[in-house]
Amino acid sequence: MRGAGSLDETWRRALYAFAAAVLLFALGAVVRPGFVRPDSILAVLTVAVFVGLVAAGQTFVILIGGIDLSVPWVLNAAAILLATSSGGSDARAFSALLLTLGMGAAVGAVNGLGIAFLGVPAVVMTLAMNGIMEGLTLGLSGGMTCASCASYAPPAIQALAHGVFLFLPTALWLWLAVIAIVSFILGATVFGRATYAIGTNLRASELAGLRVRATIIGLYALSGLAAALAGIMLVGFGGQASLGMGEPFLFQSIAAVVIGGASILGGRGHYLGSVAGAICLVALISVLLAMNMAEYGRSIIYGVIILVLLLLYGRESRES
Amino acid sequence: MSAAPSLEAITASKAYGGVQALDNASFSALPGEVHALVGENGAGKSTLIKVLGGRVRPDSGTIRIDGAKVVHGGPNDAHLLGCWTVFQELTLLPWMSVAENLLLRREPRNALGLTSPRRLVAAAGRVLEKFGITEIDPRALIEDLPLAARQVIEIVRALSHEPRILLLDEPTSALMERETAWLFAQIRRLRATGTTIVFTSHRWHEVETIADRITVFRGGRDVGSFTTLAEEEAVTLMTGQRVETFYPPLPAAPSARADAMLSVADLAGGRLAGVSFTLHQGEILGVGGLAGHGHRELFLMLFGAERPHAGRILLRGREVRLRSPRGAIRNGIALVPEDRKTEGLLLPLSVRDNLTLAVLDRLSRFGVIGRAAERAQAARLMARLAVRAPNAAIPVGTLSGGNQQKVLLGRWLLADCPILLFYDVTRGVDVATKHEIYELMMELARSGSAILFYSSDALELAHLAHRVLVLREGRIAAELPALDLTAEQIVAAAMRERLAA
Numbered sequence: 001m002r003g004a005g006s007l008d009e010t011w012r013r014a015l016y017a018f019a020a021a022v023l024l025f026a027l028g029a030v031v032r033p034g035f036v037r038p039d040s041i042l043a044v045l046t047v048a049v050f051v052g053l054v055a056a057g058q059t060f061v062i063l064i065g066g067i068d069l070s071v072p073w074v075l076n077a078a079a080i081l082l083a084t085s086s087g088g089s090d091a092r093a094f095s096a097l098l099l100t101l102g103m104g105a106a107v108g109a110v111n112g113l114g115i116a117f118l119g120v121p122a123v124v125m126t127l128a129m130n131g132i133m134e135g136l137t138l139g140l141s142g143g144m145t146c147a148s149c150a151s152y153a154p155p156a157i158q159a160l161a162h163g164v165f166l167f168l169p170t171a172l173w174l175w176l177a178v179i180a181i182v183s184f185i186l187g188a189t190v191f192g193r194a195t196y197a198i199g200t201n202l203r204a205s206e207l208a209g210l211r212v213r214a215t216i217i218g219l220y221a222l223s224g225l226a227a228a229l230a231g232i233m234l235v236g237f238g239g240q241a242s243l244g245m246g247e248p249f250l251f252q253s254i255a256a257v258v259i260g261g262a263s264i265l266g267g268r269g270h271y272l273g274s275v276a277g278a279i280c281l282v283a284l285i286s287v288l289l290a291m292n293m294a295e296y297g298r299s300i301i302y303g304v305i306i307l308v309l310l311l312l313y314g315r316e317s318r319e320s
Numbered sequence: 321m322s323a324a325p326s327l328e329a330i331t332a333s334k335a336y337g338g339v340q341a342l343d344n345a346s347f348s349a350l351p352g353e354v355h356a357l358v359g360e361n362g363a364g365k366s367t368l369i370k371v372l373g374g375r376v377r378p379d380s381g382t383i384r385i386d387g388a389k390v391v392h393g394g395p396n397d398a399h400l401l402g403c404w405t406v407f408q409e410l411t412l413l414p415w416m417s418v419a420e421n422l423l424l425r426r427e428p429r430n431a432l433g434l435t436s437p438r439r440l441v442a443a444a445g446r447v448l449e450k451f452g453i454t455e456i457d458p459r460a461l462i463e464d465l466p467l468a469a470r471q472v473i474e475i476v477r478a479l480s481h482e483p484r485i486l487l488l489d490e491p492t493s494a495l496m497e498r499e500t501a502w503l504f505a506q507i508r509r510l511r512a513t514g515t516t517i518v519f520t521s522h523r524w525h526e527v528e529t530i531a532d533r534i535t536v537f538r539g540g541r542d543v544g545s546f547t548t549l550a551e552e553e554a555v556t557l558m559t560g561q562r563v564e565t566f567y568p569p570l571p572a573a574p575s576a577r578a579d580a581m582l583s584v585a586d587l588a589g590g591r592l593a594g595v596s597f598t599l600h601q602g603e604i605l606g607v608g609g610l611a612g613h614g615h616r617e618l619f620l621m622l623f624g625a626e627r628p629h630a631g632r633i634l635l636r637g638r639e640v641r642l643r644s645p646r647g648a649i650r651n652g653i654a655l656v657p658e659d660r661k662t663e664g665l666l667l668p669l670s671v672r673d674n675l676t677l678a679v680l681d682r683l684s685r686f687g688v689i690g691r692a693a694e695r696a697q698a699a700r701l702m703a704r705l706a707v708r709a710p711n712a713a714i715p716v717g718t719l720s721g722g723n724q725q726k727v728l729l730g731r732w733l734l735a736d737c738p739i740l741l742f743y744d745v746t747r748g749v750d751v752a753t754k755h756e757i758y759e760l761m762m763e764l765a766r767s768g769s770a771i772l773f774y775s776s777d778a779l780e781l782a783h784l785a786h787r788v789l790v791l792r793e794g795r796i797a798a799e800l801p802a803l804d805l806t807a808e809q810i811v812a813a814a815m816r817e818r819l820a821a
Contacts, residue, residue: 188691189684189687189689190680190681190684190687191687193673193677196669196673197669197673200667201662204662204663204664204666205666207623207625208731209645209646209677209735267666268668
């Protein structure tokens with residue numbers, strides 16, 4: 001569709017992010033030989049799956065200039081809900097899975113309703129929702145003291161998070177499927193086209209007859225769904241749920257989208273960019289860990305990277 | 321012509337992406353001269369203004385002010401030399417008041433260096449009064465003002481700096497006759513004091529009225545400067561070809577028994593205070609009047625984008641409630657909105673995406689867009705409307721204004737809506753494209769569409785509508801039949817003057 005010479009700006013940024021990930025692995029190899037052994041690369045990629053899943057939802061909402069700050073406790077609630085409702089048995093795994101995904105989508109849809117119909121700014125709506133989900137999670141689980149709170153994730157889910165299929169971790173296969181689905185939704189469907197249109201200009205989209213409100217609600221529901229899926233994978237990976245397990249994913253998911261080149265103002269970006277961003281971020285974390293960088297140092301570096309990228313990309317788009 | 325030029329561009333070039341907006345263009349204007357820049361959209365006029373005003377840095381070439389070479393680092397540098405610009409895109413801050421916008425960065429201060437809203441409003445009031453503006457409240461928020469008033473404020477802001485060089489990019493496109501007359505009075509006053517004024521306009525009678533010299537642009541170059549120039553010659557120079565009769569013949573008016581496509585009864589809301597009329601099949605119904613008298617509300621209500629407080633809308637005799645633009649489109653109504661850049665097109669998206677936006681449901685199965693069908697439809701429309709674009713995948717924002725408007729019209733042709741609401745569809749569109757749009761309207765009317773057509777150009781209404789409704793203070797002040805209708809009659813009705821006829 002486009003010649004190589006006129007490569008779309010956002011695709012170019014996604015490429016930069018992939019290149020940066022490769023560079024980080026090379027840097028890791030310098031810092032610690034063995035960093036680029038296949039199994040350690042796969043380990044890094046598997047960790048990136050969790051960030052990448054949450055970033056899928058974040059990509060959806062950032063494409064319309066929104067944001068989902070309710071991710072941490074939707075994810076946490078999902079992890080706990082899966083463990084408690086299944087009671088650790090494979091027999092109830094499937095129904096628990098559906099229940100948990102449904103919860104994530106429903107909470108996201110409520111975010112979307114508030115934003116689309118009540119006109120609450122996305123930052124406020126999703127921040128409030130994060131607080132509500134935190135309260136509900138703490139209250140209903142009695143601060144993780146409930147009888148079923150100590151349940152393990154069903155073995156089938158644990159197998160999904162840990163297993164290997166055709167030389168690759170199953171978590172990575174799952175991510176590949178999500179990448180395919182998300183890219184298809186954004187690239188080939190009316191819903192995806194409406195997403196880019198709304199992110200570009202909400203008023204003009206409305207006047208062109210697009211289903212603006214339904215699309216907004218759908219996007220936030222997808223974000224909730226993605227956070228819940230990440231929560232499920234995380235509890236499957238770790239075996240048990242814990243309080244606060246969702247906290248790191250807010251910053252990381254947004255960072256992945258920004259590193260991946262999506263415009264924070266909406267309208268431009270691709271999930272593949274966010275995927276590269278997630279890999280980049282996790283590779284960076286691993287490199288810094290390999291360098292024995294302290295936690296506070298890492299935090300400062302993440303923050304600086306996000307700022308620099310936003311400044312860089314913000315300037316470019318102003319000039320064009 | 322002994323005086324030295326006060327403002328010059330010498331072989332200036334500027335490219336945006338692959339588009340050469342200015343191509344070795346030269347230009348010079350004298351002190352005390354009103355200099356008109358004319359040309360089609362995309363001819364380079366706006367770019368030249370931006371280059372002269374310091375908004376855009378040329379890729380090559382020289383700018384001279386009073387004979388001295390200058391390199392503008394930005395508009396501020398130009399301001400220091402007394403060179404002020406009123407850009408085509410409005411640059412006011414919409415959520416701030418008129419006063420705050422007028423006196424931005426030069427607010428009156430007291431001994432402590434603080435300003436107060438009261439002092440600010442008073443000072444802004446004095447500025448407005450100095451330039452003869454009495455009907456705009458300095459406390460009003462910009463976003464609450466009609467487009468014409470915003471443009472006036474934009475102009476007053478530039479005037480208040482007492483420019484020695486004033487650049488105006490299409491200052492009248494958003495103005496009605498009265499504000500235009502005001503602007504021309506200001507221009508004449510400045511000319512008398514030796515100020516250089518450069519302006520662009522797509523309205524020839526304005527150019528004839530006020531310009532001392534005319535420079536014609538085509539394809540990024542200056543093709544000649546003239547002290548007198550006939551319209552036909554100018555159009556020939558601008559387009560590089562001769563344009564035949566400018567307004568195409570209107571198809572016969574539909575008979576009184578023609579099907580009523582759209583009826584409105586006592587529709588009210590916002591500035592609209594209750595209007596009733598019927599639009600028939602095959603009819604072009606003009607709507608005229610001064611900006612801010614309810615036209616915008618009328619069009620938005622008929623498109624479901626604004627809710628009426630009272631009144632009824634009937635489609636083919638059946639009452640409907642239009643809750644959303646989507647609902648209106650499903651009922652066969654299309655709107656080309658006032659501002660194609662913010663309400664119509666999605667500028668960074670491709671020509672094709674913009675064309676097919678309203679018919680995606682038809683082009684898709686189970687929510688998946690049929691790429692082949694989409695390409696075919698977009699290509700068909702681009703060919704039918706002769707959209708000048710390198711390909712369908714480039715962002716629509718890179719096209720000239722006329723071609724952008726064609727894409728927007730194409731969107732609604734694809735949607736096959738029999739009721740078309742055209743709000744100032746030729747605003748900021750070049751002569752050749754205007755002509756194509758006129759032809760298209762006639763063709764649509766002949767094939768049975770019903771067109772409600774608002775225009776800020778009374779001449780256009782007089783030539784292109786079967787009858788004209790003039791809105792004043794939210795009501796229909798006059799209904800004028802097309803036969804021998806003149807622009808003056810429309811303007812007179814809008815201005816509440818007695819009709820001679």
